[in-house]
Amino acid sequence: MDRLAGNNYTQQMLVQLQSGGLNADVITLIPDGAFRLVQAGVLRPIDDLVAKLKIHPSPAHNYLRKNGHLYGINTVEVPFAITYNKKLTDAAGIHKLATNPTEWLKQLKLLTTSPPSLASGSRMPHRTSLAGGSSCKITA
Numbered sequence: 001m002d003r004l005a006g007n008n009y010t011q012q013m014l015v016q017l018q019s020g021g022l023n024a025d026v027i028t029l030i031p032d033g034a035f036r037l038v039q040a041g042v043l044r045p046i047d048d049l050v051a052k053l054k055i056h057p058s059p060a061h062n063y064l065r066k067n068g069h070l071y072g073i074n075t076v077e078v079p080f081a082i083t084y085n086k087k088l089t090d091a092a093g094i095h096k097l098a099t100n101p102t103e104w105l106k107q108l109k110l111l112t113t114s115p116p117s118l119a120s121g122s123r124m125p126h127r128t129s130l131a132g133g134s135s136c137k138i139t140a
Contacts, residue, residue: 017042031074035063038071045069 010033016022022042029037037043047069050057057073064072082104084097092111098104 013037028075031063034072038064038066041066043071045071046073 010029013022013024013027013029013033014036016024017037017040022037027034027037050070050073055073057070061070061072061074064070064074088111089095089097089107092107094107094110098107
């Protein structure tokens with residue numbers, strides 16, 4: 001699989017956006033690219049089309065909404081989950097898993113031991129726009 005092909009397509013969309021417009025009626029993008037275009041305000045709402053087709057987008061589409069309007073449809077929905085290594089949670093003294101973001105951040109810090117520059121973090125290997133995936137720093 002050529003990872004650069006996806007990067008070139010996304011790059012072309014972003015260059016067109018920065019140049020003042022997009023040269024397309026329908027655009028296929030990875031989720032983070034679609035989110036950027038929605039937030040940039042360069043897409044037209046598709047509420048009329050959704051109503052005409054009588055489809056009911058799931059809440060997973062909320063990242064494609066802005067000011068009450070829907071600007072895109074996911075063609076693939078990937079369920080994400082927070083998973084834990086029981087051996088590590090037991091070693092950290094965590095016997096009840098977090099049920100809210102505040103607890104999750106506390107537990108995440110207990111579970112993270114290295115590297116020192118990343119106090120706590122999350123890995124997202126699905127982000128093909130970054131070779132090898134990406135990591136992000138999570139702070140309380």
